[in-house]
Every structure is written in structure tokens, then in C-alpha cells.
Amino acid sequence: MPDQDVTGYKCRSCSTVAYPQHALCPTCGHDGFDPVSITGEGSVLTYTDLYALTLAYTQRYLRLAIVQLDSGLRATGHLLDPDPQLGKRIRTQIGVVREVDGRKIYGLQFVPV
Amino acid sequence: MRPVAILGVGMTKFGRSDLTLAGLMSEASVAALRDAKLGNRSVDAVVVANMGAARVNRQTAIASALVDRLNLFPAAAETVENGPASGASAVKVGVQAIAAGMADVVLVTGVERMRAVNNLEATDFVASLSHPEAEYVYGVTLPSLAGMFARLYMSRYGLTRRHLALVSIKNHNNAMRNPYAHIHQAITMEGILDAPEARVNNPPIAEPLHLYDCCPVSDGAASLVLASLDVAQQLNRPAVTIAGIGQATDTHAVQERSDPTELSAVRLAADQAFERAGLGPKEIDVAELHDAFTILEIAESEAAGFFPRGEGHLALEQGVTSLGGTLPINPSGGLKGRGHPVGATGVAQMVELTWQLRGEAGTRQVPDARNGFACNFGGFGNNVVATVLRSERRENA
Amino acid sequence: MASSDALEALLRPPAMDMPPYPPKAITLASGETMVVRQVARDEIPTLLKAISPLLQVERDFYDIVSARLYGELLAYKRYRVRDEYCLAGLIDGELAGIVNGRLVDAKVGMSYHTLTLRRGLRVGSHLFAAKMEYHIDILGQEEVLIVAESPIGFRRWMIEYPLDKKHEIQHELGGVPSWVLTVETYQKAKPRLCAGSRPVPAELLEAARIIRAPEEQKLTERVTGQDEAADHNNQGGAG
Numbered sequence: 195m196p197d198q199d200v201t202g203y204k205c206r207s208c209s210t211v212a213y214p215q216h217a218l219c220p221t222c223g224h225d226g227f228d229p230v231s232i233t234g235e236g237s238v239l240t241y242t243d244l245y246a247l248t249l250a251y252t253q254r255y256l257r258l259a260i261v262q263l264d265s266g267l268r269a270t271g272h273l274l275d276p277d278p279q280l281g282k283r284i285r286t287q288i289g290v291v292r293e294v295d296g297r298k299i300y301g302l303q304f305v306p307v
Numbered sequence: 308m309r310p311v312a313i314l315g316v317g318m319t320k321f322g323r324s325d326l327t328l329a330g331l332m333s334e335a336s337v338a339a340l341r342d343a344k345l346g347n348r349s350v351d352a353v354v355v356a357n358m359g360a361a362r363v364n365r366q367t368a369i370a371s372a373l374v375d376r377l378n379l380f381p382a383a384a385e386t387v388e389n390g391p392a393s394g395a396s397a398v399k400v401g402v403q404a405i406a407a408g409m410a411d412v413v414l415v416t417g418v419e420r421m422r423a424v425n426n427l428e429a430t431d432f433v434a435s436l437s438h439p440e441a442e443y444v445y446g447v448t449l450p451s452l453a454g455m456f457a458r459l460y461m462s463r464y465g466l467t468r469r470h471l472a473l474v475s476i477k478n479h480n481n482a483m484r485n486p487y488a489h490i491h492q493a494i495t496m497e498g499i500l501d502a503p504e505a506r507v508n509n510p511p512i513a514e515p516l517h518l519y520d521c522c523p524v525s526d527g528a529a530s531l532v533l534a535s536l537d538v539a540q541q542l543n544r545p546a547v548t549i550a551g552i553g554q555a556t557d558t559h560a561v562q563e564r565s566d567p568t569e570l571s572a573v574r575l576a577a578d579q580a581f582e583r584a585g586l587g588p589k590e591i592d593v594a595e596l597h598d599a600f601t602i603l604e605i606a607e608s609e610a611a612g613f614f615p616r617g618e619g620h621l622a623l624e625q626g627v628t629s630l631g632g633t634l635p636i637n638p639s640g641g642l643k644g645r646g647h648p649v650g651a652t653g654v655a656q657m658v659e660l661t662w663q664l665r666g667e668a669g670t671r672q673v674p675d676a677r678n679g680f681a682c683n684f685g686g687f688g689n690n691v692v693a694t695v696l697r698s699e700r701r702e703n704a
Numbered sequence: 705m706a707s708s709d710a711l712e713a714l715l716r717p718p719a720m721d722m723p724p725y726p727p728k729a730i731t732l733a734s735g736e737t738m739v740v741r742q743v744a745r746d747e748i749p750t751l752l753k754a755i756s757p758l759l760q761v762e763r764d765f766y767d768i769v770s771a772r773l774y775g776e777l778l779a780y781k782r783y784r785v786r787d788e789y790c791l792a793g794l795i796d797g798e799l800a801g802i803v804n805g806r807l808v809d810a811k812v813g814m815s816y817h818t819l820t821l822r823r824g825l826r827v828g829s830h831l832f833a834a835k836m837e838y839h840i841d842i843l844g845q846e847e848v849l850i851v852a853e854s855p856i857g858f859r860r861w862m863i864e865y866p867l868d869k870k871h872e873i874q875h876e877l878g879g880v881p882s883w884v885l886t887v888e889t890y891q892k893a894k895p896r897l898c899a900g901s902r903p904v905p906a907e908l909l910e911a912a913r914i915i916r917a918p919e920e921q922k923l924t925e926r927v928t929g930q931d932e933a934a935d936h937n938n939q940g941g942a943g
Binding site for chain 1: 427428430431434438440441442444445446447448450451454455456457458459462510511512513514515516559560561562563567
Binding site for chain 2: 730731734735736824825829856
């Protein structure tokens with residue numbers, strides 16, 4: 195199993211988790227954070243099938259989504275669902291989302307629950 | 308703060324150019340300088356708007372290069388980069404210099420020479436404005452952000468692909484009347500949506516957005532010569548003024564927007580521009596909005612205050628925003644038809660509005676246009692500059 | 705006309721029986737209709753004249769595609785290529801694009817070129833699909849060997865259909881490693897990529913009966929200046 199993780203930042207002062215990273219806590223302004231994994235279940239907020247891909251990809255299209263996690267955070271990632279729908283329940287997993295010079299980049303994938 | 312007037316305007320034809328970056332900048336600048344008829348007055352500062360020269364053209368500090376090309380030394384000069392809103396940001400920098408009394412005459416030139424690289428490279432370059440860890444690494448491009456926005460907007464407010472197609476058809480038709488436009492090709496609803504062949508003519512790019520919902524990749528440059536209003540009056544020129552300019556930002560990653568269908572940076576920037584201009588959306592006669600994607604023209608028209616939220620597509624359907632309607636939007640053809648050399652667009656919007664407010668817009672002319680509005684949309688809506696232009700023509704001029 | 709000269713017969717390749725391509729009509733984004741039909745040998749001089757100006761246009765590989773296509777069309781006219789065909793797209797009788805290829809044998813096709821004269825309307829996409837339709841649906845072939853001269857052609861055909869690698873075979877266009885379109889892939893891609901209606905109404909067919917070359921100045925300007933919306937370059941080169 196890949197050990198890469200997608201990290202959110204939990205404020206040491208007010209415990210709010212921010213993702214992606216901000217230098218100061220968006221809620222209370224504090225500047226100390228503990229990393230936390232972005233995982234869990236949620237639902238599809240919106241998605242698209244992207245055909246005009248950048249040089250990094252040779253597949254015909256990429257299914258991208260923004261999901262609303264039950265934790266309150268939102269995340270962007272690859273939607274691995276042949277039948278996508280707005281509001282459909284998903285859970286997160288980590289997988290290869292891009293390759294740069296042969297190096298695999300891991301990130302968030304969403305699969306139907 | 309001193310009022311700022313637009314003395315001269317100029318632009319190159321947008322599209323595919325054999326000129327170098329410097330050649331494009333110079334052509335537009337010289338056209339604007341000639342239009343301004345400065346006589347003995349010198350240009351105090353040059354501001355260049357550009358997004359990609361460092362990467363796509365391997366050139367930096369291009370404002371200094373433009374000063375040299377035009378022999379304007381020792382004028383002050385800098386390059387402004389604000390993604391797709393670079394153009395209006397550069398105008399804002401020029402306006403600030405004049406308003407503060409630090410310059411009397413400023414040349415603002417926006418330029419992009421995108422076609423120096425192939426389209427895959429150009430797509431990747433524009434995608435670099437997205438959030439590096441939360442978006443870019445997933446293969447997110449600007450069209451994908453627009454596609455996700457469009458899907459949500461359409462499901463919430465009931466607009467359909469037909470409405471998006473109406474924007475495209477309108478802007479293509481308008482561009483036919485614009486000799487500077489990139490695209491001179493009329494299109495029909497049958498050809499892009501209704502006929503079975505439409506699936507080949509108009510393939511998906513980032514669903515629900517298709518080819519004809521997305522602006523082209525263009526080369527081009529556009530320029531304004533700005534001056535304090537009293538310089539304009541000394542030169543006895545009927546002036547178009549920049550009555551108000553506003554700017555606002557929003558979260559970088561689209562997922563962090565509090566309401567992902569709201570273009571709050573458009574709303575705040577527009578509110579600020581209107582407040583500074585001392586007028587409101589109802590007094591605008593003509594608008595140039597940032598239709599990099601057809602959905603954005605509709606969404607911006609609402610966020611800027613021209614139509615209630617979720618009703619912009621109804622106004623479009625009724626012909627309100629067509630040439631001949633009560634609020635023509637993108638008479639130039641917009642980004643869709645005129646083209647989108649990224650750094651030049653914000654300036655080109657104001658070139659068009661100036662022609663409109665002077666009565667020099669030819670067959671695109673909006674009758675009796677007095678007040679104009681431009682929206683230059685940076686990032687995916689996380690940095691927006693809005694501008695109100697006003698004609699200072701006397702009633703019987 | 706076929707020569708009864710024995711030497712000429714020796715110099716000609718053998719010829720397979722090729723059912724003709726049934727013409728079709730395609731509605732373009734502009735609302736105009738393009739008729740796609742087969743080109744006869746006696747029409748080749750018009751095509752050669754039409755593409756001559758493009759031999760000097762370096763942009764988007766027009767020069768190499770035109771030059772190679774010119775030779776192929778001339779060879780077709782003079783009976784020096786085996787089982788070659790040529791299809792043309794015509795808008796109001798004016799040449800909008802040309803595609804060609806040949807049959808290696810009953811089962812295998814060799815796609816040659818796609819040349820677009822009227823840009824910005826996906827003419828190249830429509831014509832490339834029409835020739836794949838010819839190879840597979842009309843001529844009953846099982847696979848077509850394809851290469852691309854331009855990077856955008858690569859994306860348009862190799863990635864879009866998608867094509868499979870058959871790199872052990874050198875393509876006739878310069879020995880470049882071949883890609884292949886199989887029947888299976890074609891049938892899956894057809895609903896997405898192949899369009900048009902038959903039969904072509906009589907008045908449209910009549911308007912397409914005599915091929916007209918575009919005016920030279922306008923052609924060169926259009927080919928070098930006019931671009932398609934968004935991205936894809938319509939002129940895909942070999943394929």
C-alpha cells in the first residue's frame with residue numbers, strides 16, 4: 195500500500211482543520227498546526243469529464259470531482275465511478291494521480307460507497 | 308485623487324501572429340500613442356500586462372523591453388502579472404500612478420504570445436494558476452474548474468447547454484463585425500447542438516462544457532494611453548474616463564469557496580467599482596465580461612449586479628444582452644470571438660468600451676453608449692478587477 | 705483510359721474490386737453542409753491545382769502533407785499505386801478537405817493523408833472518420849494502419865479513438881512505426897466520431913458534382929491565419 199497521504203492542517207489553538215494549507219489558521223489566525231490525514235466519506239459536490247488534458251496524461255479523459263466530506267472539508271480529486279451523480283456518496287482512497295518524469299504522484303481518489 | 312482619462316487606444320488583430328512578443332507590444336502601443344495625439348507631451352510610465360512571457364516566450368522584464376522599443380526612456384516601467392486579470396490590473400496600476408499625481412501620462416499595454424508553444428503546453432501553462440497541491444497535481448486545468456462550476460450552476464439554476472450555446476452564437480456573430488477579432492466564423496444552433504453531427508462539431512472539453520463553450524488560444528496585444536483628466540482637457544479631447552476601478556480576491560482552491568456557485572470576487576470588485584464611479588449597474592449601457600467559458604458570461608452578469616442571481620440566462624434568451632438589446636454584453640465578440648491573449652484581454656475590453664463610448668465602434672456600435680463596464684476574471688474567479696468607464700461628452704457634442 | 709499497351713499493363717499494379725464510397729452530407733458548426741464523396745481520376749488535376757499553393761506553407765505541416773498527397777494523387781491518376789482511393793469534402797462544390805489511403809489487401813488498409821482547406825469547422829475530423837468508415841464499413845476491412853505527421857494529429861487519432869500500437873509494421877509514410885484502428889475500436893468510436901446522413905439530397909449532390917478549387921489567396925490566408933476555436937489543429941497530417 196502506498197504510504198503517501200493527503201494532509202490537512204489541524205490548528206493547535208482552535209482545532210479547526212484547514213485543507214489545503216494556509217500559513218495562518220483561517221478561523222483563529224494561529225500559526226501552529228498538526229498534520230492530519232484527509233480521509234473519510236462524503237458526497238459528490240460537482241464533477242467533470244476533462245478531455246483536453248495536459249502533457250502529463252495520455253488517457254482520453256479524466257474524471258475530476260470536488261467532494262464534500264462529512265468532516266466538513268472539501269477536496270478535489272479523481273472520481274473513480276462509471277456512473278457519477280451530484281450528491282452521490284463516496285469515500286476517499288489514495289492512489290496514483292499523476293506521473294512526473296517517471297515519478298508517481300499520489301493523491302485523493304473517490305470511489306462510490 | 309485626480310480623475311483619469313483614456314486619451315488613446317489601439318490593438319493588434321488577435322489570433323495567430325508571426326510577430327514576436329516585442330513586435331505585438333509595439334504595434335498596439337504605437338497605435339494607441341498615435342490615437343492619443345500627445346504632441347510634445349512625454350509618456351511618464353509604461354505598464355505592461357502579461358502572464359506567460361517567462362515560460363512560453365522565455366523573456367522577462369518585458370516592460371523595460373517595450374520602453375526600449377518605443378524609445379520612451381527614461382519613463383518608469385514595470386510588468387504586471389495577475390493571471391488572466393493582468394490586463395485590468397495593469398490599467399489599475401496606471402490609474403493609481405496618475406490619481407496619486409506620480410505620473411501625468413501612462414501607456415498601458417497588455418500582450419500575450421501564447422502560440423509560441425503547442426496547445427498542450429499552453430493548457431499546462433494556464434493550469435499553473437490553480438492550487439499546486441490541491442488542484443494542479445490532479446491534472447486540473449482551467450476548463451475543468453469551469454466545467455465543474457458549470458455543472459453545479461446549471462443544476463442549481465436550471466440553465467441548459469442551449470443557453471450556453473446562445474452565448475457562443477451571440478459572441479461569434481458579434482466578432483464577425485470586429486475586424487480585430489480572432490474568430491470570424493458564424494455558427495448555428497443546429498451545427499453546434501441540435502444536429503447529430505454536433506457531437507463531432509462540438510466535442511466535450513470539460514463536460515458539460517464543449518468546444519464552442521471555450522475561448523480560443525490567441526496571440527495579441529492591446530494598449531491604452533491614460534492621462535490625468537486635465538491633460539486631456541488641455542489637449543481639448545472629448546474624454547472617456549475611468550470612473551471607478553475595483554478589485555477583490557477569493558480562495559485559491561475552488562473547493563474552499565464558501566458557496567462554490569458564487570463569484571463573490573466579481574460581486575465585491577463590481578460593487579467597489581460602482582461605488583467609486585458613483586453609479587450603479589442600471590446605468591451601464593454596454594459591458595465587456597470575461598467569457599473565457601460561456602457559463603462565465605452568464606454568471607458574471609448576475610454577480611456584477613445586472614440580473615438577479617440565477618436569471619442571467621433568461622435575459623440572454625430574451626435578447627437583452629444581444630447587440631440591439633438593452634444591455635449588450637461583449638459587442639466585441641468577447642473572449643470567445645475576439646480571442647484571449649491572456650495578458651491583453653483586460654486591456655482589450657477597455658479598448659472596445661472606449662470605442663463604444665466615443666461612438667467609434669462601427670457596426671458593433673451600441674447607440675448612445677455613455678457608461679461601460681468591464682470584468683476581468685483572474686485565476687478561476689479568485690482575483691477579479693472590475694472597471695466602470697464613462698463618457699465625458701457634453702450633451703450636444 | 706486503360707491502355708492496351710502491354711508495357712503499361714506491366715507497370716500498373718493489380719487492382720481489387722472496390723465498392724464505391726456512398727456519398728453523405730454533414731452539417732458543420734457554421735450550419736453549412738459538406739458533401740463527402742469519392743473523387744474520380746479525371747478530377748485529380750483540379751485537386752492538384754487546389755493544393756499546389758500549400759506546398760510552400762510550412763505552418764502546421766502543410767508543406768509536407770501537401771507534397772506527399774500531391775504525389776499520391778498523381779500516382780492514383782496515373783495508375784501507379786495499388787488500390788488507392790480519394791475522398792473529398794465539398795461545401796457548395798468548393799473543396800474543403802481531402803483524405804486518401806489504399807488497400808494493402810482485403811483485410812488491411814493503409815491510411816495516407818488528411819488535408820484540410822477550410823479550417824475551423826472540424827473538416828479534418830469528419831473526413832478522417834469518413835475514410836475509416838470506408839475502410840471498415842464499406843470495404844469490409846479488419847484494420848487500418850495509421851501514422852500522424854503532426855503532434856495534434858497524434859492526439860486527435862491515436863489518443864481519441866484510441867488506436868493500438870502495431871509498431872512492428874513500418875508505415876508506408878516514411879517507415880514510421882504504425883498504429884492501427886481495429887474493427888472493434890472503430891465500432892465503439894463510431895457513434896462518437898463518425899457523423900453524416902444518407903442519401904444526399906439530389907440538389908446537394910448536383911452542387912457537388914463539379915469540384916471547385918478555393919481561390920488561392922483566400923486559401924493561403926485561411927490556412928495560415930484562421931484557426932479553430934479552443935485548441936485542436938484541424939490539419940492532422942498523415943492519418
